[in-house]
Amino acid sequence: MHVAVRLLLVLLSVALLPAMASAADPSWSGTWNTRWRQGGARMALQQEGSHVHGSYLSYDGSIEGEVEGRTLKGRWIQGTRSGGIEFVLANDGQSFMGRFDTGEWWTGGRIPSSPEALGLDQRGPRQALRTFVEAGNSARYDAPDQMTRAVAVIDFGNDAGSVNPEQKLGQAQTLFNLVDQTTFRLHGVPGRKTESDTVELKLEQAGTGASLPLKLVRKNEKWFVAMPDEATLDAARKALFARSGGRPPSPEAYKLRRNARDAMRSFTRAFSEWNAGGRAQALASLDTSELSEAVRDDQGVLALQYLNGVVNRIGVMAPQEISDDPENREPFVVFSHPEGRIVIAPKGTGDGMSWKFTSDTVHKARDLYVAVEEMPTAEAKGLPAPPSVFFKVRKWVRGVAAPMLTEVGPLEAWQIAGWAVVIMAAIGFGWIFARVLLAFLVRAVGEADPAATRKGFRWPLWGTATFVVYNALVPALGLPDLATRVSVGVTGVMLALSVMWLGWRLVDAVVMRYFTGGEGGRMTMDNILVSLGFGALKIALVAAGLTYIAIQLSLPYEGVIASLSIGGLAVAFASRETLSNVFGAGILAIDRPFRRGDWIATGDTKGTVEHVGIRSTRVRTADDSLIIVPNGKLSDATVNNLGTRRFHLNSAKLPIPYQTSVPQIEALVSGVRDLVAEIPESTPERTSVAVSALGQDGIEVTLKYGLDVRNGGNETEIVNRLMMNILRLCERLGIRGAGSEPVTA
Numbered sequence: 001m002h003v004a005v006r007l008l009l010v011l012l013s014v015a016l017l018p019a020m021a022s023a024a025d026p027s028w029s030g031t032w033n034t035r036w037r038q039g040g041a042r043m044a045l046q047q048e049g050s051h052v053h054g055s056y057l058s059y060d061g062s063i064e065g066e067v068e069g070r071t072l073k074g075r076w077i078q079g080t081r082s083g084g085i086e087f088v089l090a091n092d093g094q095s096f097m098g099r100f101d102t103g104e105w106w107t108g109g110r111i112p113s114s115p116e117a118l119g120l121d122q123r124g125p126r127q128a129l130r131t132f133v134e135a136g137n138s139a140r141y142d143a144p145d146q147m148t149r150a151v152a153v154i155d156f157g158n159d160a161g162s163v164n165p166e167q168k169l170g171q172a173q174t175l176f177n178l179v180d181q182t183t184f185r186l187h188g189v190p191g192r193k194t195e196s197d198t199v200e201l202k203l204e205q206a207g208t209g210a211s212l213p214l215k216l217v218r219k220n221e222k223w224f225v226a227m228p229d230e231a232t233l234d235a236a237r238k239a240l241f242a243r244s245g246g247r248p249p250s251p252e253a254y255k256l257r258r259n260a261r262d263a264m265r266s267f268t269r270a271f272s273e274w275n276a277g278g279r280a281q282a283l284a285s286l287d288t289s290e291l292s293e294a295v296r297d298d299q300g301v302l303a304l305q306y307l308n309g310v311v312n313r314i315g316v317m318a319p320q321e322i323s324d325d326p327e328n329r330e331p332f333v334v335f336s337h338p339e340g341r342i343v344i345a346p347k348g349t350g351d352g353m354s355w356k357f358t359s360d361t362v363h364k365a366r367d368l369y370v371a372v373e374e375m376p377t378a379e380a381k382g383l384p385a386p387p388s389v390f391f392k393v394r395k396w397v398r399g400v401a402a403p404m405l406t407e408v409g410p411l412e413a414w415q416i417a418g419w420a421v422v423i424m425a426a427i428g429f430g431w432i433f434a435r436v437l438l439a440f441l442v443r444a445v446g447e448a449d450p451a452a453t454r455k456g457f458r459w460p461l462w463g464t465a466t467f468v469v470y471n472a473l474v475p476a477l478g479l480p481d482l483a484t485r486v487s488v489g490v491t492g493v494m495l496a497l498s499v500m501w502l503g504w505r506l507v508d509a510v511v512m513r514y515f516t517g518g519e520g521g522r523m524t525m526d527n528i529l530v531s532l533g534f535g536a537l538k539i540a541l542v543a544a545g546l547t548y549i550a551i552q553l554s555l556p557y558e559g560v561i562a563s564l565s566i567g568g569l570a571v572a573f574a575s576r577e578t579l580s581n582v583f584g585a586g587i588l589a590i591d592r593p594f595r596r597g598d599w600i601a602t603g604d605t606k607g608t609v610e611h612v613g614i615r616s617t618r619v620r621t622a623d624d625s626l627i628i629v630p631n632g633k634l635s636d637a638t639v640n641n642l643g644t645r646r647f648h649l650n651s652a653k654l655p656i657p658y659q660t661s662v663p664q665i666e667a668l669v670s671g672v673r674d675l676v677a678e679i680p681e682s683t684p685e686r687t688s689v690a691v692s693a694l695g696q697d698g699i700e701v702t703l704k705y706g707l708d709v710r711n712g713g714n715e716t717e718i719v720n721r722l723m724m725n726i727l728r729l730c731e732r733l734g735i736r737g738a739g740s741e742p743v744t745a
């Protein structure tokens with residue numbers, strides 16, 4: 001045992017050696033998204049030997065330090081300010097935990113890309129303001145260095161030299177928070193051809209009339225956003241934050257979609273967090289109420305992918321160009337085309353109201369995508385595309401056989417051909433998987449009769465595997481709503497029937513193989529509990545299958561269940577006897593008054609328990625007749641379980657004549673006691689042989705003895721053998737029964 005454990009440890013060490021070597025030689029080189037108590041920065045580090053150096057643009061800071069093992073010790077430097085740091089790299093090399101020398105924490109996580117270039121556009125007042133707004137919008141989430149872009153296009157006035165980077169970031173964030181409370185059109189701001197060196201704007205808050213005066217200035221042929229003085233900022237702060245209680249709204253408040261801007265922001269942001277809750281967030285921004293429930297999720301995701309492609313071609317709007325007035329109920333048109341429109345509108349009333357992309361937008365998403373597909377994506381940074389096998393397949397088809405994109409009714413030609421291929425592939429792969437699984441099933445539950453097992457499982461297993469494979473492949477086709485409903489409806493019903501068929505057969509096979517007491521059984525269990533448990537499992541299997549079918553067919557199964565609860569009283573009253581038997585089965589399972597094979601007596605029924613079902617119990621009598629006893633009556637009746645006796649007390653009277661001598665009687669008593677003791681099933685402590693009476697016809701010798709037996713047939717054989725041995729003993733002793741009759745029992 002110890003040798004095996006040591007060998008296992010050696011093998012594990014060899015297998016893990018590359019990972020251990022990698023973990024023992026960590027690298028700090030890369031880009032890190034870092035956070036501390038009141039800020040954060042994107043930091044680029046480079047390790048050369050044991051020395052590490054790097055920078056973080058947000059604060060015009062740098063890092064210098066030395067590595068020892070997984071620990072980096074060094075200093076941060078921001079202009080004339082500096083301090084000590086200590087970072088410890090995690091085992092996977094993807095994050096670190098650190099502290100300033102003041103004791104405050106500083107953490108970071110590795111990100112795959114290098115810091116984005118500032119990408120400043122200061123060719124005109126509109127371009128400078130766009131750069132500022134885009135930087136602030138990006139910095140709202142997880143890109144703190146983006147606020148550096150905002151700082152770069154701000155004119156801090158004559159005191160700029162005395163303002164350190166941290167203060168500049170703080171002032172830029174303050175200004176953006178105010179700008180974010182206003183609604184304006186960027187295209188309404190003068191562009192590059194502006195001749196004046198100053199442009200004054202009045203950014204108003206939608207629905208309140210509060211405003212923020214903003215000035216843009218040109219210096220050295222570059223345009224900047226002039227930082228307002230403190231008095232202007234304070235006045236704007238009071239006016240713009242009045243409707244949110246005097247404070248900026250929560251950064252996560254947009255997820256509630258209380259206005260058109262938040263709905264658009266929720267939609268666009270979701271694609272950057274697709275695998276971290278973004279998918280559900282994006283789906284929530286669509287009105288999918290008119291889609292069939294069975295295909296709502298799949299068709300919703302498909303619509304999101306189409307809308308993603310459209311938005312990336314028309315250009316992503318700045319959120320500040322969309323109204324954030326919570327009282328406004330006017331639908332907002334994002335894009336309009338002869339094939340349809342992208343519209344955001346309120347849905348619901350009261351506290352349940354939220355803004356969503358309309359159901360018509362969802363319905364027209366595919367048509368809009370096809371209409372703008374030839375248009376190249378916008379130059380500005382677009383939305384990340386969610387993972388999609390369908391779009392990869394469609395792109396491949398477009399590259400090798402563009403005519404296959406021709407529409408044939410609601411489908412494209414390649415989708416029709418692909419549908420046929422998927423069906424054939426599902427049948428073929430389903431057959432292969434079924435054969436493999438069938439081999440395992442034969443070994444697991446069908447060793448006793450492999451041929452019968454193959455015959456019983458072949459079709460349900462093939463059906464189940466085929467429809468599982470089909471459901472795994474068909475999403476790659478991106479079928480539209482109607483085709484998806486047909487596909488889901490047909491395959492859903494067939495899959496449910498196949499699974500129910502397979503499950504039913506599997507339950508029977510498992511019971512026969514592992515839980516029966518007959519040939520092939522390997523386990524000893526309470527057969528009543530087994531019967532009831534697997535019976536309930538079959539009922540649950542059918543119920544789950546029917547519910548799944550209802551969902552796939554978009555049937556109102558919740559209403560059916562509710563109506564059943566109302567009509568349940570009538571059904572229960574009409575079938576009260578059946579329900580009594582079902583509950584009786586439960587009582588029998590709990591109390592366990594007998595097991596399969598026990599010899600029981602109840603009322604006029606006496607026999608061996610053969611089977612306990614949901615409704616009744618089968619009892620085999622001594623004359624081989626089968627009696628069906630309802631469980632309801634059996635649970636209320638007095639049951640004498642003869643099969644659980646520790647022993648059965650038997651008695652017999654041996655009449656002998658008065659002519660029998662005392663020595664003969666003593667020899668008879670002693671001999672009978674010895675005969676009983678020779679029986680393996682006898683209980684000597686329960687054996688009694690004695691003269692019990694002197695009757696008119698002779699002397700009575702009474703025999704009482706206990707037998708440890710389980711059924712009546714075995715007991716009859718033992719008693720018969722004992723009586724024959726007693727008669728032989730009497731013949732040897734010369735004793736005849738009273739009245740010249742043979743000794744009788």
